[in-house]
Each structure stands twice: as C-alpha cells, then as structure tokens.
Amino acid sequence: MIWDLSQLVRSTEPTALKKEMISGVAEAQEIRKLYHGKIIDFDAKSVLGFLELRDAYLLKYEGVVEYCYLLYSADSTSEVAKELHEAIREAQMKIEQEFAFIDIELGKLLSKNPSLVQNPVLGEYRHLLEKILRRVPHMLAENEEQLIIAKDKNGVNSWQLLQSDWLSTRTFEIEIEGVKKQLPYGKIIGYYQSPNRELRRQANQIVYENLGKDEILWASAIRAVCGDHLQMCKLRKYPHAMTQSLIANDVNKNSIDSLMRTIERNVNLYRRYLGLKAKLMNLPKLANFDLAAPLPKAPETKYSWQVSRKEVVDAYAEFDEEMGIWAEEMFTRRHIDGKIRKGKESGAWCASWISGKSAYILQSFNERLGDVYTQAHELGHAIHAYLGSRNQKPSNLEIGSCIAETGSVFGEILLTERLLRKARTREEKQAILANVLDEFGMAAFQVSARVFFEQSMYDSIQQGKFLDGETVAKLWTEARDKIYGGSVDWLDVMKWEWTMKPHYYMANRRFYNYPYVYAQLFVFALYKLYKEQGKAFIPKLRRILAAGSSKAPHDLAAELGFDINKEGFWQKGMDQAKEFIDMLEATM
Ligand SMILES: [Zn+2]
Known part of the structure; x- marks a missing residue:
C-alpha cells in the first residue's frame, strides 16, 4: 500500500538529486542564452526544433521534480523530504523565470506570421500554437506583465491568504453527546456527513453563523477581487468577465451558454431526485444539511485493499482489456500509496509520469465505499496518462479542466455498473445510486448555482451597485434558488455559504466553476453513447484520452459526431442521469 518512488530517479541520494537540480537550472539558462530574442525570426522548422528541445528538457528533469514533490506529500515531517521540496521549488522558480520569454516571443512571432499555425511541419504542435495565438490580443508588454505579477503578490493574492488563515485559525464550539468541544474548521466540517x-x-x-459575523470582511474582499478582475479585463481587452477563464479552459462562450441553459431546463430532474432522497431518509423534505448525508439504511460494508483492487481493476478490464492491465500495473509496480499515516497529505490525486509513461496515485484508503470510488477515479486519471504519454508530445499533455476528468469520471461509472450488478439487497443498490447521484447533483447543479452567482456579481458592479455583505448574500440565495426552487429547506445562515469558497478570493481564478459542470455532463453523455453503441464506442473513448491537449474539447466532441454548442449534446448527459434516477425510483 506504499508506493516505490525510486523508479523516478537514477539515485535517491539527496546530494545527487541536488546536483541534477543545479544542472537543470544551468541548462535552462543555456537555452535562454541561445534563443532569447531569436524566436521572432524563426521559420516553421526552427519552431519545431525549438519546441522539441523544450519537450526533451521537460522529460529529462521530470523524474527529479516529481520525486521531490511526491516524497514530500508522502511524509511532510521528514527532514530530507522538506529539504528536497524546498530545493526543487527554488529551482523551478528559477527555471520558470528563464523560460518566461518563450510564450511572449512565440506570441509575437505568430501574430507577425499567423500562417505558421497551419504549417504541416508543425502539425503535432498546431493546437498548442493556436492556444498561444488566442492569448496574443490580451498579452501586455513584458515589463507590464512583470508589474502585474509584482502587484498581485501583495495585492489581490492576499485576500486568499486572509481567508484561508481565518478558516484555519478559528475554532467552533459544538456539543457532541452532551460534551462541549472546540473544533477547528477541518474537523467540524467532518460532521456535515455524519449519520446523526x-x-x-x-x-x-455553527460554522456559517460564525462566518456571517465577519460579513464586512468577506464583502470587502469580494469587492476588491471582483473590482480588480474587471479592471484587468479592461486592460487586457477581454470582452467578457468570463473570457480569461474560457481561454484557460480552451472552450468558447457559446458552448458554455448552451451548457448552462441545459442545466436551467433540467432543474426539475434534480429536484425529483432530491424528493426521492427525502423519501429514502423518511423526511417530508430535505434540509440543506441532508444534501450530502448518507442514507440511513446504507449497509456499512468494509472493502479491503485487495477487494477494492479487484473491483476497480475488473471494472476497467470488463470495458477494455488493456485498460485493466494498466490499472493492475499501477498496483504491481507500486505506484499507489493508500496507507494512512501521520505527515501524509490528505485528499487524493494522480500525478502523471510522462517520461515513465505511467503515473503515481496518492490516497488515504479507509476501506469505505467512497475510497473504492476514489481509487477508480484516480486510476482513470492514470489510464489517461498511460494513453496520453504514449501518443503525445509532453507539451500536448497540459489538459484543461473540462477534459481532464474524462477518464476518472468514466471509470467511476464503470465501477457503478459493476457494483450494481453484484449488489444483493435493495439497500445496497440504493446506497450506490445515491452516491452517484449526490456527486452528479453537486458537480452539475450545485456548481451551476455558483456560475450564476459569480455572473450576477459582475453584472451588479457594472450596474453601479455597492456589494455589501447582505447584497452579496441576496445574489447568492437568488442563484441558489434558481436551481433548488422550494425543494430544500435552508438554514437562514446558509446565505453566508459564499464566504467559505476559497476560489472566490483567488486572483486569476474567475469562473473556476463551469468546467466541473462541463466534465460531468460530458462524461455522462459519453457513457450514454457507450450504452447505445456498445464495443464500437471503446476506441472512441481511447482516442479522446490519447489526444491529451492536442485538440480542443470542441473538436474532440465533433469527432464523436457532437456539436457542444448545441443543447442536444448536453441533454444526452442529462438523460443518462435520468436513467440513474429512474433506477433508484424502481427500487422504492
Ligand atoms: Zn479528478
């Protein structure tokens, strides 16, 4: 259950690793010396040579970088890990500075000579160049960009620090079985999913009441972050408050508009599920604190590491034999760390190892159904990395949030299919389906309310309204009610829910939210297609995963015969959710 990181590097000796870092920085300096100021005169062949050189550089040092980060996440209390982690961060910052000229100079070259993008010599890098070209009209001069980085560091970036410091230093008083306890935020939110x-x-x-007491603070922060963003939109000539995010996620406004319209047209479907869940919980109506709660009759099945491994690997193998082999290989090569221990990072993630054509997964395995799902999810990311690294240049593996969850969420549905087939009792089936639908409701509908909320804040500022705490709270509840209508009873203090969302305080993370909605409906639509086409669908999913970031999401969908600008595509995802809801109703 503990991973083997030694495969990433030639030697795990700290002095040898530090030597490699030093030569990595020196090589970056050398590249800058050779190419700075020269890119503007490149022809297609020299652009190709340069991009391949940069890719070779990335591959050469990837193992060392990854080793240092993974070692630290596995044990942040180890002195060696701390030292190497700090050293690699320092080295990476230097390398980033040395390479900062690349995108700016490529941007200048492409705006001078846009036909380069279509040059067949650069075929493999075409979409990478298209993405740079799309950013060109919004780039500022090099010294202006540097100034923005400098002013953000102590300016707009500080709000995020303030918010996270507030959350991590407050304690909350709660009475548990007659005993009063003071709990930190990280502990008390664990009770959101308590069976009690x-x-x-x-x-x-308790949490939201306390957050609301500091509404003046949160409203000031939100006003500053939103105001700063609108100012930057003007400077960078973004036509819409969402443009920066659309470019970062490689999508267009039309497709997101049709996605959000599909959500609005299907709110009754979600409300229907919430009604069924209320019935299963023996309640006339759900309250907001029931939304993520487990079903009262859910069986408390324990899943050992070995059982989980078999269920997840078989779920992939039943779909595609080779995917099953890759999933199994992640275990046999010891690329998954599931053991719970002090000093290990919480949560779960998968890091691609491109030069090794594999990946590493970290999770805290607790033998619960949710942990089996997490394992399936992260192995989906790993399979995405297996296919991507075998088919793409490293530069084409910077996969945006809309597509990055394709393998992972698809894997979760494959697991659901398998577990449902094996479920013996009605209660087991209900627990599995509620698990899937809770996640779906959260990612598709609850997150959509946040998209509406964010838009309404920019609209209000542009109409000259002053956003004090109560005004922001009103925008929040209005956006929320658009999704939930009267289907849920909300505690009054939930109007302060926006105050705890870290993303709202992050600079350059405007509209972080819709990619989650996108990914959910995209994958549900793919799964529906699989049900219709059977085995013929398998190579299509493989092509999407193998494409990495070499194609825009729009083109990936087009290859399947879909137009993501049209609501019909998104509705297909919604219809799959409806099937799961129908299945749940049939068990009642
Ligand atoms: Zn994921």
Missing part, C-alpha cells in the same frame, strides 16, 4: 442529523444541523449552523 442533529449533529449535521448543528455543524452547519
């Missing part, structure tokens, strides 16, 4: 309804209610009430 009164504890769930209390935890929500």
